[in-house]
Amino acid sequence: MLAAGDLGFLMQTPNYFWNYLPLLLQIAVAVGLASFIVLASWLIGRHRPTRIKLSTYECGMDPQGDARGRFSVRFYMVAMLFILFDVEAVFMYPWAVIYRKLPLLTGSRFFGFWEIVVYIGFILVGYFYIVKKGILDWSNDKADL
Amino acid sequence: MNQFLIFILLTLLKIAVVTVVFLTAVAYTVLLERKLVGRIQNRWGPSRVGPFGLMQPLADGLKLFLKEDLMPSAVERPLFILAPIIALACALTSIAVMPYGRDIRWHGVDMFQIANINVGLLVILGVTSIGVYGIALSGWSSNNKYSLLGSLRSTAQMISYELALGLSVIGVVLRTGSLNLRDIVNLQATHGVLSWNAFGGVQIVAFFIYLTAAFAETNRTPFDLPEAESELTAGYHTEYSSMKFAMFFMAEYANMINVGAVATLLFLGGWSSPFGHLFPDFGGPVVHALLPVFWFVAKVFCFLFLYVWVRGTLPRFRYDQLMGFGWKFLLPLAIANVVVTGLVLAVHG
Numbered sequence: 347m348l349a350a351g352d353l354g355f356l357m358q359t360p361n362y363f364w365n366y367l368p369l370l371l372q373i374a375v376a377v378g379l380a381s382f383i384v385l386a387s388w389l390i391g392r393h394r395p396t397r398i399k400l401s402t403y404e405c406g407m408d409p410q411g412d413a414r415g416r417f418s419v420r421f422y423m424v425a426m427l428f429i430l431f432d433v434e435a436v437f438m439y440p441w442a443v444i445y446r447k448l449p450l451l452t453g454s455r456f457f458g459f460w461e462i463v464v465y466i467g468f469i470l471v472g473y474f475y476i477v478k479k480g481i482l483d484w485s486n487d488k489a490d491l
Numbered sequence: 492m493n494q495f496l497i498f499i500l501l502t503l504l505k506i507a508v509v510t511v512v513f514l515t516a517v518a519y520t521v522l523l524e525r526k527l528v529g530r531i532q533n534r535w536g537p538s539r540v541g542p543f544g545l546m547q548p549l550a551d552g553l554k555l556f557l558k559e560d561l562m563p564s565a566v567e568r569p570l571f572i573l574a575p576i577i578a579l580a581c582a583l584t585s586i587a588v589m590p591y592g593r594d595i596r597w598h599g600v601d602m603f604q605i606a607n608i609n610v611g612l613l614v615i616l617g618v619t620s621i622g623v624y625g626i627a628l629s630g631w632s633s634n635n636k637y638s639l640l641g642s643l644r645s646t647a648q649m650i651s652y653e654l655a656l657g658l659s660v661i662g663v664v665l666r667t668g669s670l671n672l673r674d675i676v677n678l679q680a681t682h683g684v685l686s687w688n689a690f691g692g693v694q695i696v697a698f699f700i701y702l703t704a705a706f707a708e709t710n711r712t713p714f715d716l717p718e719a720e721s722e723l724t725a726g727y728h729t730e731y732s733s734m735k736f737a738m739f740f741m742a743e744y745a746n747m748i749n750v751g752a753v754a755t756l757l758f759l760g761g762w763s764s765p766f767g768h769l770f771p772d773f774g775g776p777v778v779h780a781l782l783p784v785f786w787f788v789a790k791v792f793c794f795l796f797l798y799v800w801v802r803g804t805l806p807r808f809r810y811d812q813l814m815g816f817g818w819k820f821l822l823p824l825a826i827a828n829v830v831v832t833g834l835v836l837a838v839h840g
Contacts, residue, residue, distance in 0.1 A: 364498075365606065365607065365608045365609075366606065366608060367499070367502070367606075368502045368505075368506070368587060368605045368606035369584075369587050369588065369605070369606040369608060369614065371499075371502060371503065371506055372506055372510075372583075372584055372586070372587035372605055372606065373580070373584050373587075375506055375510060375583075376510075376579070376580040376581075376583035376584045377576065377580045379510070379579075379580075379583065380575070380576040380579040380580045380583070380738065381576055383579070383734050383738060384572060384575065384576060384734065384735060384738070386556065386734070387555070387556055387558075387560050387733045387734030387735065388560050390556050390557060391556070391557060391558050391559050391560045391733050392559055393559060393560070394559065395561070395562075397564075399561060400561065400562070400563050400564040401563065401564065401565075402563060402565045402633075402634060402635050402730070403563075403635060403637075403724070403729055403730060404635070404636070404637075405724065409565075412634065413633070413634045413635050413636045413638070413639050414631070414634065414639065417639070417640070417643060420647075421643050421646075421647050424647045424650065424651060424814070425646075425647070425650065427818075428650040428651065428653070428654065431654050431822070432650075432653070432654060432657065435654060435657040435658050435661075436657075438658070438661050438829065439613065439661065439664065439670070442661045442664040442665045442668075442829075443664060443668055443669060443670060444668070445665050445668065445833065445836065446665075446668045446836065447668065449837075455837055456837050458833070458837065459833050459834055459837040462829070462830070462833055463830065466826055466829075466830060469826075470826075473822075473823075477819070482814065482815065482818045482819055483811070483815070484810060484811035484814045484815065485811040
């Protein structure tokens, strides 16, 4: 139990995880509200389904085959590249948070800067490679996928 | 009453007020867009329901609730129902970590921010990423060719621009040295316009990248290919009807407000007044508490206005142009911005 007047805990507290309670509540409210809307609209609206009404919409034509056929491999490539570069971006956040304290911690003003230059340099090699491969040229059919 | 109970009750109060205001804002953003696009195209826009058409969102909402909620026979039911829930819930969550006013305590609880956590910015980026699932799942579960193509396009577009968006934010984090949105705003609240990150903080390039990526993230013109009507009828929500359709619509407008609010917090000083530092003693305690909320809302409103203005002005990109712009221009520019910001901060200390 918390002592009275102990609510300066919002940032600096032994009970660090209390800070996250409001966020959890908000998520609960958001999910609850969304589910409620789906349920309410299902209950309120009338239901008079017919076979035609429930068929897949293809602009009034009879649906042909299944929708989940093959599609361009480029979407897959983009998803893969996204993961690579997103991991790179995520690694930069901790560096960015501590950047202005690095001169004091390391004794060198440019330590943090050269570190990230080396890191980004490696990434740019990979970036240069995928650009040369033509993977980012969406309309180029001869790209080396 | 003990302190913990007060804390929980006040938090619930804040969540209730913020969510209601947010949903109302979403509804009226739709009206704002229809009105403004109407005026841009030299017509009136909605004007029949209530004075100036102000009751239009209520009428639309009521109509959508009463519509028949179809469950097409070819869909994957659990995912088909889950998709709009994910989309809307994610859109309603990120508001929780945004400070919309000064840090004013009542019974020891900060009344102008729901959750003051030190990874606020990461929460926003993470929740936005989860929102992509809503769109990807809706397209796949619909078993409709238009939906699938729309959702594939949309997903590829959103993840591509998410890179530039995530990297553009790093310049601001470098300056602040914190992911806490209160810290980020407080640093910009000292000298009015001159201390805002977009101007005095010289993150104007990052601001441009963020703004462009935000348009793409929310699937708005000129990046609204997922909903290119002439090619894909309605895109990923073609098979949805009644409120399930409306939930995707609400999620889109809620996300517009979200990215506008984040841009305000990161680059335009959040709740800080553009010239407030010149009048430190202006007004009583009530004005002192509520004026920042006004500035925050006003800045977000400017973003919404910009959104509609751009929609009324610019044509749609071609898909290869869209991907090329994101990967070959915005991404290198964002990386360059990080390096230059780092260099400047290292030189100036």
